[in-house]
Amino acid sequence: MSTIIAYFKGIGQGLNTLWTGMKVTGYYFFHARKEIITMQYPDNRDTLKIPERFRGRVVMLHDQNNEHACNGCTMCEMACPNGSIKIITDKILNPETGKAVRIIDKHIYHFSMCTLCNLCVQACPSNALAMDNSYENSVYDRSELTFVLNQPGSKIRDNVKD
Amino acid sequence: MNAIYDFSILTGGIHERLSGLMSPTAVMITEMVIIGTLLIVFVALMGLVLVLAERKVAAFFQLRLGPNRVGPWGSLQTLADFLKLLTKELITTKSADKFLYNLAPFIVMLTPFLALGVIPFAPGLQIMDMNIGVFFITAVSSMGVLGILIGGWASNNKYSLIGGMRSAAMVVSYELSVTLAIMTMVIMTESLSLSEIIASQSDGWWIIKGHIPALIAFLLYLTASTAETNRGPFDLAEAESELTAGFHTEYGGIKFAFFFLSEFVNMLVVASIATILFFGGWMPFHLPFEWAVGFNHIMDFIPGIVWGFGKVTFVIFLMMWFRWTFPRLRIDQILNLEWKYLLPMNLVNFLLMALIALSGFYL
Incomplete structure (x- = not known):
């Protein structure tokens, strides 16, 4: 039954x-x-709205004083699966304590190798990195895809821990 | 039904005009040529329209736009695809059985052509009014699997062979359910002639008059016939994800187009039969009550061809809805569904319908 x-x-x-x-x-x-969620991209280029979580490319966040939060710990470099991040660090003397402090000289980012996996952004302990919403990133030469993420003349923010 | 919408006025006029010009034999041959040409044009047009409709409907179900570049709203997309297929080289693989390989597409295409020959789309718009139309269609439609099987076998390819065999196992099983569901309705209609079946619904469609068993028979017919056309959740013969393209893996160009077209025209045939049996073919929507005479009269002003194709479109849309909603079944699940569910339900429903017909408990 x-x-x-x-x-x-x-x-x-x-x-x-x-x-x-x-x-x-x-x-x-x-x-x-x-x-319908399809966007007819080249036609609606003027009114195109990119979603907030869209991964365009990796950028380093700078505030209005041209200061960033990267202390060169290389966590992002280690997290990157395809080695598209290379950090060149430098040491300066802290004038108050007299100790040597590590700062970044260049945060080099090879966009040509990046798969936009977001692992570097997640690995960063001080939230210095982010993904922007840029698109139309194609260029005519491979060398144009290598970026230095820290802006010229920028320095580390004071409250970032080592 | 308003006599003005009857196509036999037009066809009869043409027949008389031709009879005045030539001998009866010549008239017959001329009419056969005209009808054959019209049928081929109709099938080709319906193929183009249905493929476009399928792609658009599928796109809307999946929140896409679908084809929208060639012509307004992509309306010329399938025509462009068809022209591309026409110009492609016809390749026969080296190890294929040449004769059967080239024969299979024609057998597959033959089935819908034969079936369309007896289907009335509008009053008078029927090529041949057979008194055993239902029987003819069920007999002819089982020939389609032969083409698929031959194509799968003659390609000499493992994917084609598995696809053809699966299709054979499936179609042979589901033929039973399709036929039983049709027979359930034939109890009510008391005729095998398609035009008489339609005439019997002049006071209301059978799905309303036959209430519960007719509704069950409609659902069973819809399920089984979807499987019979190798569509929707039952597309095991093609099985893109497992067998590349199943039985037509080795076919290209216009031969592939024949297989593709036959799927869609078969859908049209199946939907037409469902329409004729359950929704009264071209018969307008009538209610079998005395107070509804005025309503029935208003319905008569809509031409039969609009009713006919409207209802066929509705059934085709239902089948497309199934295809783009339901998950695909495995071969054992498909055979389970047929032998353990559809067939027993069909038999019980058949008995129920017989009891209702005997007791007169219908409208």
Whole structure:
């Protein structure tokens, strides 16, 4: 008897789940004008809105005083799966304590090798890196894809820990 | 039904005009040539329209735009694809069985052509009114699998062979359900002639008059016929994800187009049969009550060809909805569904319909 009940229950459940699925796709079909997410990119270039979480390329965040939060710990360099980040560090003497402090000279980023996996941004302990929303990043020469992320003349923010 | 919408006025006029010009034999040959040409044009046009509709509908279900570059709203996309397929080189693989390999696309295309020959799309718009139309269609539609099987076998390719075999196992099983669902309705219609079946629904469609068993039969027919056309959740013969393209892996150019076209025209045939059996073919929406006479009269003003193709479009849309919603089944699940669920339900439904027909418990 229980197998018979299970048989009919199975039919009922099957029909119910099929109807649930049809409701979802049916809603999409009849609300296509509102719901379609395709962007016809070159046509709507003026009105194009890039989603906030879109990964364009890696940038280093600078504030209005041209200060960044990178202390050259090379966590991002180690996290990068394809070695597209190279950090050249430098040492300066802290005038107050007389100790040598590590700062970055150049944060070199090879966009040509980057897969935009976001691992460097996640690995950074001081949130110095981020992904921007840029697109149309193609260039005519490979050398133009190598960026120095820290802006010229920038320095590390005071409150960043070692 | 308003007589003005009857196509037999047009066809009869042409017949009389031709009879005045030449001998009866010549008239017959001329009419056969005209009808054959029209049928080929109709199938080609329906193929183009249905492929475009499928792509657009699929796109909307998946929140895409679909083809929208060639012509307004992409309306010429399938024409461009068809021209591309026409100009491609026809390649026969080295180890293929040449004769059967080249024969298979024609057998596959033959089935929908034969079936379309007896289907009435509008009053008078029927090539041949057979008194065993339903029987003819069920007999002919089982020939389609032969083409698929031959194509799969003659390609001499493992994917093609597996696809063809799967299709054979599936179609042979689901033929039973399709036929039983049709027979359930034939109990009610008391005729095998498609035009008489439509005429029997002049006071209401069978899906309304036959209530519960007719509704069950419609669902069973829709499921089984989707499987029979190798579409939707039952597209195991093609199985893009497993068998590259299944039985037509080795076909290219216009031969591939034949397989592709036959799938869509088969869908049209299946939807037409569903329309004729359950929704009254070209018959307008009538209610079998005395107070509904005025309503029935208003419905008569919409031409039969609009009703016919409107209802066929509705059934085709349902099948497309199934295809782009439901997950695909494995071969054992498909055979389970047929032998453990659809067939017993069909048999019980058949009995139920017989009881209802005997007791007169229908409208």
